[in-house]
Amino acid sequence: MRNDRERLVDMAEAIAQVQKYAARGRATFEQDELIRNWIRSHLQLLGEAARALSAEFREQHPEIPWSDIIGMRNILVHRYFGIDNDVVWSAVETRLPELQDRISAILREMGGT
Numbered sequence: 001m002r003n004d005r006e007r008l009v010d011m012a013e014a015i016a017q018v019q020k021y022a023a024r025g026r027a028t029f030e031q032d033e034l035i036r037n038w039i040r041s042h043l044q045l046l047g048e049a050a051r052a053l054s055a056e057f058r059e060q061h062p063e064i065p066w067s068d069i070i071g072m073r074n075i076l077v078h079r080y081f082g083i084d085n086d087v088v089w090s091a092v093e094t095r096l097p098e099l100q101d102r103i104s105a106i107l108r109e110m111g112g113t
Contacts, residue, residue: 010049047073
């Protein structure tokens with residue numbers, strides 16, 4: 001079973017994968033189905049990793065919006081045909097950079113990258 005540190009690394013890697021293609025911009029996200037699905041898939045992985053963290057760990061880090069991250073995962077998984085691309089792109093553009101910074105800081109505190 002993976003521990004909390006490994007799950008945080010999973011989250012950091014998922015964010016990096018999203019940012020890899022989000023850097024191409026909103027128009028590319030809208031026009032390219034493969035990139036759109038790549039980003040959605042990695043947001044799902046991000047949510048899966050967050051959901052798998054121990055409750056104790058999540059309680060120790062209330063500065064991270066765990067329920068929002070997990071909620072996004074649930075929307076992406078269960079509402080495939082009703083996904084709002086504006087909401088997805090907004091999360092990618094405005095929330096992921098801050099989340100990346102927070103996860104990196106926690107990993108440093110834990111003695112890792």
